[in-house]
Amino acid sequence: RERAREILSSVEGRDDTRLGVEAMDLLDAYGIQTPDGDIVDAPAEALEVAEDIEGDVVMKIVSPDILHKSDIGGVKVGVPNEEVYDAYEDLVTRARNYQPDANIIGVQVQEMVDLDSGVETIVGMNRDPQFGPLLMFGLGGIFVEVLEDTTFRVAPVSESEAHEMTEEIDSAPLLRGARGRDPVDVAGVTETIQRLSQLVTDFPAILELDINPLVATPDGVQAVDVRLTVD
Ligand code: ADP
Ligand code: MG
Incomplete structure (x- = not known):
């Protein structure tokens, strides 16, 4: 949390508040795995x-x-x-x-992250004027726009709410090992959703955040690409 605060205050007042470099460090500070x-x-x-x-x-x-x-x-x-x-x-x-x-x-x-054994997912947040911080989970990578297979919750989420998100998308069977593939680390995905929920709850200055993809493999999850906008 302290580390995250430092990172965010280092970019305060910067002209361009779409963070690239710092975004990975921020995830790191909240225990979200990055390559x-x-x-x-x-x-x-x-x-x-x-x-x-x-x-x-x-x-x-x-x-x-x-x-x-x-x-x-x-x-x-x-x-x-x-x-x-x-x-x-x-x-x-x-x-x-x-x-x-x-x-x-x-x-x-x-x-390199092993995409062959993995599934590209997306975990994101944006602040809705009515509902507040909306967490999004869905299939990521090239499929996200095509399939629009996503689900939403208002942050903060409990562990069971985060877990539900991984169960209610249409592609949920992909995570659980369809067609003889090994199941991916769904617990890791759930944990990532919760950690992100905590991060955006702790820091209202984060207006928008997208991990796309969060690659989930049988061995764990990796936030491969992250984009974030701060106030
Ligand atoms: P952008 O979304 O800006 O185009 P990404 O960092 O998401 O850039 O990279 C685009 C795609 O390249 C990813 O969706 C993923 O399929 C692949 N890719 C990116 N980084 C890695 C990595 N470390 N290992 C394997 N594949 C990757
Ligand atoms: Mg990307």
């Missing part, structure tokens, strides 16, 4: 981070002006160490082509 990695602003640093991570990495452009990174080719999945340098330059070039005056903070280098 290993870091945000860097030079290719050599990107390589250092990549070398500390086992296997290939994911690289993403970090800019408050680019909200949907993959739309502009700003996400590279499965990058081997040999390609980290070029990938870095390429990501920055793509961002510049998209918006020449974009404020580019750098590139995020992330551990």
Whole structure:
């Protein structure tokens, strides 16, 4: 909580209140798992981070002006160490082509999360003028807009309410291991919903927050991408 307060006060009064870099730290501070990695602003640093991570990495452009990174080719999945340098330059070039005056903070280098055994979900919050902080849970990734398979509760939620959310979406069977797949860590999803509920309850300055995707695998959950807007 203290750590979260520090992070939020460090961005107070900033012109652009859509947080990128700080958002991951904020989740961390509330015990929500995020993939290993870091945000860097030079290719050599990107390589250092990549070398500390086992296997290939994911690289993403970090800019408050680019909200949907993959739309502009700003996400590279499965990058081997040999390609980290070029990938870095390429990501920055793509961002510049998209918006020449974009404020580019750098590139995020992330551990790969196993999407094959996992399900991409989304956990979010936005403040409804009538109901207050509305928590949303649903299927994430590319399916979220197509299927609109989501469910809502007003924060704060109890453990059983959070658990209900994971049971009442149409795709719930996917989480519980449809078609011979191993069930994912539903308890981890439930816990994440509760932790997010606590975070937005503790900090009314958080106006909007989306974890998309929260990848749920049989071994746990990882908040792979987060977007947040503060007052
Ligand atoms: P954006 O939503 O801004 O396009 P994301 O960080 O959500 O950017 O990345 C887009 C997609 O790339 C994700 O939905 C996911 O399918 C894939 N992806 C992103 N990060 C990882 C990762 N660490 N491991 C595996 N796949 C990833
Ligand atoms: Mg995303």
